[in-house]
Amino acid sequence: MYIPPNHPRRESLLLRERIVQGYKKGIVALEGLIAHGRGECFDYLLGEKTHDFAIKAIEAAAASIITAKHPVISVNGNTAALVPREIVELAEVSGAKIEVNLFYRTREREEAIANWLKQHGAEEILGVGDDASATIPELFSERRRVSPRGILIADVVLVPLEDGDRTEALRKMGKTVIAIDLNPLSRTARAATITIVDNVVRAMPLLIEKIKFLKNKPREELLGIIRRYDNNRVLQEALKTIMTRLADLSKSKLVLEFK
Numbered sequence: 001m002y003i004p005p006n007h008p009r010r011e012s013l014l015l016r017e018r019i020v021q022g023y024k025k026g027i028v029a030l031e032g033l034i035a036h037g038r039g040e041c042f043d044y045l046l047g048e049k050t051h052d053f054a055i056k057a058i059e060a061a062a063a064s065i066i067t068a069k070h071p072v073i074s075v076n077g078n079t080a081a082l083v084p085r086e087i088v089e090l091a092e093v094s095g096a097k098i099e100v101n102l103f104y105r106t107r108e109r110e111e112a113i114a115n116w117l118k119q120h121g122a123e124e125i126l127g128v129g130d131d132a133s134a135t136i137p138e139l140f141s142e143r144r145r146v147s148p149r150g151i152l153i154a155d156v157v158l159v160p161l162e163d164g165d166r167t168e169a170l171r172k173m174g175k176t177v178i179a180i181d182l183n184p185l186s187r188t189a190r191a192a193t194i195t196i197v198d199n200v201v202r203a204m205p206l207l208i209e210k211i212k213f214l215k216n217k218p219r220e221e222l223l224g225i226i227r228r229y230d231n232n233r234v235l236q237e238a239l240k241t242i243m244t245r246l247a248d249l250s251k252s253k254l255v256l257e258f259k
């Protein structure tokens, strides 16, 4: 679809287009279009920018991924459609494994996502077909099926755009869960160890840069970043930011004038 270069909502429309194309390629679930819309709404409330609370979470996430023994990036349809290059680069800079893990699981979509990531330079993709032979206990959605070489043995799992159940199940298994979710009230956001309340398209490049920056720092310094991190405070700050923005806007002139 043609989007004029001067359209005031161009960036947002381009992202929508990536999701729609992802759906047409068999990567994104139909329900993924709805999930994207919910994300757009929260992004609007956040002013469509990365805030300090997200930067703090990105720093703690980078430190956790660098110090992990078995970090895994869990990929679903929306994430694959929006940030395929960044998923591959993140895996390269951090040594994390990439695993496809779908809520609306079909063999066709698993394979479409794996092929799409390979087109963007990925070498190994876990969780496709018979590779997802292990099971996460107490989880009844299709997300319970995981790779024994990936999420099952991971100590740190990055879960962009997740549904809440699996985050809780992974936490109960003792794993560090890093969520990227624009909704600070979602169960995922509240159950994760570290929640990056930001758009995945802004957060992923920042996470890659932060990992490059922190990679060679002493381990004790990285563990200090993780120890000092407070996810509850980060979620509270995200909510306060939304409230303050809305309070300020409610006092300002909202109508557009045309002369």
Ligand code: PTJ
Residues within 6 Å of the ligand: 028, 029, 031, 032, 033, 034, 035, 036, 037, 038, 039, 040, 042, 076, 077, 078, 082, 101, 102, 103, 104, 105, 161, 162, 163, 164, 180, 181, 182, 183, 186, 198, 199, 200, 201
């Ligand atoms: O590909 P599948 O089958 O694994 O399905 C993926 C979706 C996303 C459809 C599935 O996990 C789902 O239904 O998720 P939910 O429960 O709708 O949650 C998605 C969360 O992601 C919501 O809290 C949205 O606000 C948030 N979100 C949507 N778009 C973005 C986002 N967060 C960050 N960046 C976005 N671009």
